Amino acid sequence: MKVVLENLTKIFPSRDKKAGKEVVAVNNFNFEIPDGQLVGLLGPSGCGKSTTLYMISGLQKPTGGKIYFGDDDVTELSTENRGIGLVFQNYALYPHMTVQQNILFPLQNLKGKDKLSKQEMLDRALEAAKLVQIDELMDRKPSELSGGQQQRVAIARALVKMPRVLLLDEPLSNLDARLRLQTREEIRRIQKETGITTVFVTHDQEEAMSISDVIVVMKAGVVQQIGKPQEVYDDPKNLFVAKFLGTPPINVLEGKVAGGKVYIGDSAVMDVNGVEDQEVYIGIRPEGIEPNENGVFECKLNNVEVMGRDASVVSTHPSAISTVIRAIISSDIRVDTSKETVKYNIKPHKFFIFNKETEERVYFEVK
């Protein structure tokens, strides 16, 4: 089931009536979520990603625009008639019911021709529980489960009625680091097995990048960029997207384009033929610079952090906006730490420039 968002807009009236300022939570969102894909809505808190999710679910009504499931316009349809499954950030498992009762609950609400017999319900619940591997815990209460197990129960409860669309609100935020890694693989696996179109919301770019088929980066209610995770990472449309994706974060410096060359301070670091002269921000991915004696980009060397497979060269530069310039290199490469400075070579496809005023990407041809 594809999901289409058409000019979707949500405006919250201001809380303080006298101030009279409205909050535009989501502004003119257009997007077609392809059938059977896992889509991550990504952005900092307050960017409108959760509001978008809740509008898809029907729990919040859009101020403007339309939502289609397949070819059906569901904008006016209330939640229960949309056939969605929703996993809440805090799971919202009913604390007084056992795991089994929680999973059975949605099935017991079915009426008319959808009504199931007791045995059918139990079978469906068991099937869902097996899918998320909690079939051993059916008689426990939610309070007797770990966070990860609760998460699975919540997913089973959302899946048991075979929803057309599965929605997950910050699915991993309440889990510790180790469980997070494990659970996100699990979500990926479940989504692939069921083939249900799935939308999830997260503020953690690593989480979104690692499991999504498509990510949507949002900021202040406006969609910044949509695409496959790697494409967005390799080809950010603006400074915000470039900064938001990637750990460690991208290195950002001030610079200028003059006569087809990019300058950081006085040194020309890159040829960018055909680009007009302008003030720019320069973004260089940490894996895009390599220490090299003949490098064009010289920084003051601080130290080298070795972390097993990788090493991270930490340096500073007066034009840098970010506090340090970081290079991620293989730990096999030795850096002479006795020197005061380090010179880098820059990989052109990891090097982006953005207009200083609009912060939009300035494209150039890589030779």
Place this chain on the structure above:
Amino acid sequence: MSKTNANNVMQARDIQKVSVGQKIGKVLSKTLTYAFLLIMALIVLFPFYWMIISSLKTLAEYRQAVPTFWPRQIMFSNYVEAFTTAHLGDLFLNTLYVGLVSTVLSLVITVLSAFAFARLEFKGKETLFGALLATMMIPGELFTITNYITINQLGWMHTFTALIVPFLVSVFYIYLLRQNFMQIPNELYLAAKVDGTSDIKYLWKVMIPLALPTLISITILKMMGAWNSYIWPKLVANDDAHQMITNGLRNAFTDTSGQANYPVQMAAVAIVSAPLFLVFLCLRKYIMSGVSRSGIKG
């Protein structure tokens, strides 16, 4: 589970129907909810309404076979008559006196005890506090019998003292205030000690202002208690000089059914009820939070 449920898929024209149905259902359920609440509210309010219009009717109008829902002739004189026949003025003063004195004394005792339990360390503190809490389980009727004898032996029969002293200590209020005091960080107390502030000054300057909402709740409940008390005053001080308002009201109109002058009686009830209402309207927030914490009537 590899396919979405066919049953869930809805046809385009169904959607139109469903969304209209949804709206009708919503409006209908809201209407029913409001209708239910308004009817219940009318039932709750009706006795008050009936009290007021009855208190303004002439006796003849009240005794008509067909009831009137608004007095034809408004008789404020019923209120004057009620005030004089039931000696409401004296009753007011008695009740106010008992209420104020017991509130003030009770607050002092409660604050001192709560402070000791919350901030001071002494041997047997936990045991004593536990013992106090245990007494809350026992219904008051059990104490009344012996207290009646005690008051008699102390020679306090028919005095205000008998109405005030036995109820000065409320374990529950001590408990409530102690919890409140405990939320105030201990560092504040230690800092005050370093500066050489006396306990009393610290109490007065720091703890009491911070615990003010609780103290106000206690005051209101205590005053309401004096206003509504009936059984104990009836036992120990039912003479004219010391009568409390509820007892006076009940005694002045002993005829509950039959030929009583109901308009005057209703006027008296309205006069007695008015102060509580006024206090409630002014201090709604404190009363409702106090009640929801205490669960004690008056």
Place this chain on the structure above:
Amino acid sequence: MVDSKNQWKAWLYLSPAIVLLLVFTVWPIFNTLRMAFLDGYGNMAAIGGQTFQFGINNFLKVVQYKEFLQCLQNTALLCVTTVPISTTLALLIAVALNSIKPLQKTLQTIFFLPYVTNSIAIGMVFAAMFNIVGLKQGNSVADTWGIINNVIQFFGGEPVNWINAGSSYIANITVMIVYIVWNALPFKILILLGGLQSINKQYYDAAKVDGTPKGRVLTRITIPLLSPMLAYVIITGFIGGFKEYSSIVGIFGEKMGPADDAGRLNTMVGFVYDALERDRQGRASAAALILFAIILVVTIINNKFIKKHVHY
């Protein structure tokens, strides 16, 4: 922080409370027990120097009294009727209140009003509403039937003699149930509404996503999640119910019954005070202890039930 100065200071602050509690709380516990087990104990006789035998005669006497059994029956009957009725009504009102936005605060205030009334004073208003003025000719002619009967007549019913001389026990009890429920609603609504407002809204969103019908949301989600509060209002309701007294005084006066049958509606607490006023402290103590025991047993049964069914 324990030093000797703090020790005496603490005891100084506590002294007024402790002295008063010893005299008016601790001593009564022992003395009431003592009096209950001294056969035929009366205070005047005790002051006169009479001594009493230790025994359980007070208890035996009390339970053999016809009046006591009547009191027990009245009290129990009022309890088992008013607690379920008022709890159910309060629950429905609280749920309805919780589901609306406009008028919520106003209605909440209206529903709380009966709480800030004097139960004897408003009892007199209820008495007036149920009262028939000038009843004569074999209970068929009256000057005024009273507003409640007027309403019944309006809907085509026959007027009922609710509280006057010649009224039936059922009619009397019905009036008491109506009044006690009216009186008990505000506290229950306040507590239940507070409980409802503290339930996480996400449970309702989750139920909505699953298309749960309203009735099922109430029985499967709201009531279980509200069960601690429900248990609380039910237990306090029973305890208060067993101590019912002044609401009856409000409606029937100190005769505790219609004019021709005084004491018909007397309660356990009323029985204790009657014995006390007749200077029968032994008997009063025994009756009070029986009342205490009943309250204890009911509370224990309630707690047992709660452990099974209440989710905390």
